Amino acid sequence: MKTRLLRVLVYLASAAAGLVLADLFVGGFRISWLDWWGFLVAIVVFAIVQSLATPLATRVAEKHAPLLLGGIGIIATFVSLLVVAVLPSAGVRITTAAAWFLAPLVVWIVSAIVTWVLTVVLIDRRARTAPPTKS
Template sequence: MITFLLRALLYVASAGVGLIVADLLLEGFRIQWARWWGFALCIVIFAVLQSILSPLITRVTDRYAPALIGGIGIISTLIALLIVVLLPLGGLRIVDATGWILGAVIVWVVTALGTVLLGRVFLRPRPSAERARRDR
């Protein structure tokens, strides 16, 4: 249970970093820092949506459009961004096509890298578990 919560926390943190990086790199991708609570809520909602949409889109794509299976992460990121921007929370605005397209790619890449790298740092196997695997 603790590992699950730690993974969820790491995913939310990497999603937040991805959104901030997109804000720093793109003119059309704007975090409304005056509404910091809205942005914090956007991060949580984005992470939850992303974790729900990815398996759902995988099933639909596998069934109806197998050629798109490689772009699942970017597609689910784009849909999650669309939903978060449309919510009346404030905190995040995307105003042009470059912000939408490159923003989705940047958020997807940073979130994926952040999840993998932070997971390797914080979710290392215990020495006893590692020893048990080697002894098999």
């Protein structure tokens, strides 16, 4: 149960990191920082939509377009950003065509790296140091 909770926290942290860095580096991508609740909603909605969109997109690509399998992560990130940007309470706005192209790329790369690092540091290290369980 602790590992599952850690995985959820890692996923939320990676979503937050991706959104923050997109806000910092992508023109036309803006987070409303005055409304911290909206940013929290954006993180949670983004993480939920991405966790649902990734397996769905994988199944569709396997069946109809196997060549898209390598881009599933970026596709799921784009869909998640689309949902968050349309949601009025999320506090995220994407206003330019360039931002629609660059923001998913930045969020996808950052969230993948943060997920990998935090998983290694928090979950894998914990699993290696845990005492063996009896079978």
